[in-house]
Amino acid sequence: MEKLASLDRKSVISVLTQGKELANELKKQLHPTATSNEACDSLLENILSSYENALRLLNCMALLGNGGDPSQIGVSNFLGSAYSIEGSPRSEVSEHSSKDHQPHRVVSKKRKTLPRWSEQVRVCSETGSEGQLDDGYNWRKYGQKDILGANHPRAYYRCTHRKTQGCLATKQVQRADEDPSIFEVIYSGKHSCIQERLKQKKENLIIQNKEEESQRHSQQMLMLSTEPTLKVETQELDTEEGSFPYFSFPSTPIDSENVEPQLFPESTNFIGTSYTPPFLSPATSESYFSFSPCPVNDFGIVHSLQSSESDFAEIISNPTPATSFPFEDLDFLIDQVDFGSHFLDANDCL
DNA sequence: GGAATTTGACCCCC
């Protein structure tokens, strides 16, 4: 069993390493045109950071010497939510994993054969409601059920475009017993619909990334500059703004606050150095993970990639909803940010 | 009036 786990780990590391190398290669290829495509460069940096984080996690697991049973603390659980770690009976996915514990039986005859994965979404307690869980898709509620042993009912949603586009994506939303401000969302199936809204969000994010990148770049230039250079900059600012006595950083503190969550993907050292609150949002004590969906944006979603390893593999190979958007990796990118945040949880359990 | 939600009933699987 240990050999199997070790093999499993090695293969994951191997795949991630290969991905990282490919991304590196892509970066090299793109580099000559980087000045005309900063957004792509930024994306690549983030992808690379994600790979590094994943590899650190896996290496960390190896160092922990947890016995190697992937069902105990394997990749899926390590990435998984507190629920899966605690083995809550409510967790559909963990339920499956326990029921399907028997080694590789014939494909389950359960209705649900679509790929499933879960997320945890925290909302502001004062305004929190399921309706505010905005993951970029449009959902229609088609059912609600009281679940045995759970304090809160489970709501069933399907994609609004089920009829018009035959999209089979569904999700289940349920409040966590332990913390009602946390929703556990279980997604089933991939979107085959085209949802303009999501695309719009991604485009906005890319534009935002690009702006932030250039802001950071100019900040770094300022900080690395020598005094005379600073003076020149100051003069330029003086001529443009006319109201700065000496020099001023181009971005305001407010801007830097907004930028902060986006900086995480680039903080490649955050896993290796510290798992402490610096990575929690300083803006609010309410924040459970890096960023909360309530004040910032709709992407304050913590992906808890759990369920079976085959599902995990499927998610890796299809990390995004099925859109035709060219920057599909962005979802993966966001996942990895959360992935890093999740490590906080995992660390808490150690 | 159409879309979305609610809710009881039904179906599937263990």
Place this chain on the structure above:
DNA sequence: GGGGGTCAAATTCC
């Protein structure tokens, strides 16, 4: 038989 997922009629909302 029971629990969970889905259906579809009834109801509500815009």
